[in-house]
Amino acid sequence: MMQESGTETKSNGSAIQNGASGGNHLLECSLREVRSNGETPSVEIGAADLAHLQQQQALQVARQLLLQQQQQQQVSGLKSPKRNDKQPALQVPVSVAMMTPQVITPQQMQQILQQQVLTPQQLQVLLQQQQALMLQQQQLQEFYKKQQEQLQLQLLQQQHAGKQPKEQQQVATQQLAFQQQLLQMQQLQQQHLLSLQRQGLLTIQPGQPTLPLQPLAQGMIPTELQQLWKEVTSSHTAEEAASNNHSSLDLSTTCVSSSAPSKTSLIINPHASTNGQLSVHTPKRESLSHEEHSHSHPLYGHGVCKWPGCEAVCEDFQSFLKHLNSEHALDDRSTAQCRVQMQVVQQLELQLAKDKERLQAMMTHLHVKSTEPKATPQPLNLVSSVTLSKTASEASPQSLPHTPTTPTAPITPVTQGPSVITTTSMHNVGPIRRRYSDKYNVPISSADIAQNQEFYKNAEVRPPFTYASLIRQAILESPEKQLTLNEIYNWFTRMFAYFRRNAATWKGAIRTNLSLHKCFIRVEDEFGSFWTVDDEEFKRGRHIQRGRPRKYCPDENFGELVAHNPSLIKNIQTSHTYCTPLNAALQASMAENSIPLYTTASMGNPTLGNLASAMREELNGAMEHTNSNGSDSSPGRSPMQAMHPVHVKEEPLDPDENEGPLSLVTTANHSPDFDHDRDYEDEPVNEDIE
DNA sequence: CGTAAAGTAAACACCT
């Protein structure tokens, strides 16, 4: 009967979710398109040098537009109210935005949004302005190109001569910073565009069957610019090939990818091609030489496979392809990794959205008195045909687009099948259970958790790991490889936004799992009890058998034994579970955590550098934290306690004696009533089978 | 469709 009520709650939750998405969806989609397209240039303004220029442009355009609008209103009597009404007639602006994506400023977009319907005259003006802006942009392009070349030159000089006048160095540094900034923005933009594209494939947009990317890629790039860009890039790649200098190569690639809006089309496609189906939108791309193509494979760079966490060295592109096909074939693991990557991308999108919003707010504040600076609270609701606009208010302000706020019915990516790549899989609502982390035990789980720490910390997304793997991770992350229950709780809440709700449920689940899983071993000392993990057992993934005697029976003879000698259990388990393996496990854990973590930046997409560094920081912080302060922020145990219980009185006789952590002591101490424990320990095979 | 695993809820016991 309690269960029934639980079920009711659940279904209510889903009902709310489902009900919420209806009305605003179209509107959201449209806004999404408009904003995402329209704000593209503002992303590029991120770099200081360009910012000024473009801001002026934007301001100018905005003024013109305002003027135009006023005239328009006077003439046609059209009143342009502050658009708080939900009139969903955004199709026109959308298509306008599709036509003029690149150079429309946020101000313009706001005007459009506010006005919603444009007259032909306005359209014309817009187009004209866009053309003018395109020209200006072209000039900027050239300016930037020159800058690039200059930088290249300087870098080369620097490398060859080793010395450089101070001023020059400063200039170069500035330019570098500038370019890096630009690159960053560009890459965020790419991610965004990619998602847009993906979304465009998946969400049906009435009257807009074309992908958003297509007009973006083609419409915003004048052919001259493309040509220019091509020249620039090819000259750079030639230089790279010639110099074959890695340090300069890095820089030049940076320059290349950061250098221009027109690059977008060239960059996007390699990314798109990872999905194997999104790659053929730009004819330009096909004109690239094969070599260029191979060099631009997003999963291959600098002779290294950039599959997340892989980094296999591949001599040439061919061997890379071989490697890719053999090591990263379509299987559960790759699929899972892909999904994780997807979540990373979403996180980036979220970030981009936030930054865009911030930018817009800044610009609004500086230039335009916008009536609705927060026209779209979730501007980049890319993932979400299912998204709940309604819950935006109750969710955390930064809640992910695809994040449901109903914890009982989380939206979680699906594991089943090879179709993970589809974005639709992200739309699943319901308590989907992912078990891959237990199937492919350690690597995916740890790596994924580590790689997505930041994501799960902020997004109320149910992590795709079982409770058991998470508990294990929590324990292994602690310096002593042991945590109290409360510390485990804290780890969960700290690491996963999802577990900041419904505490009773998941805490109960944790306790159940701790009890149920063989791999979790409860250890007692004078100060209380804590949990350790037997990794071998974890990999076996077995549960305590139902109907079996308890692992720990306080009221039985064993309990008495323990009462007499509280350190008994501890010693028992110490001997196997974490004594010897402690260091090894620590190292393993470190390796699991940090290696994939530290290589995140090379996960085939340098965009993740930020995320990676953030996570690195996070991890380092966590490590420092745990090292200095015990394992957790929990007040449950003092550092002294944390150190205390490891009573390493004797190294285990046999490190590879996997089967009998307790056997030594239990055979020595066990009472007749304690046979089950001996069974449990001595005959794991039978136990496992039942 | 059957089964195993995972998740959820609840009952119960012990301890502080």
Added chain:
DNA sequence: GAGGTGTTTACTTTAC
């Protein structure tokens, strides 16, 4: 007695 902890059971959901 309340609340935390730990164990067990029953049931549902999901994946295989």
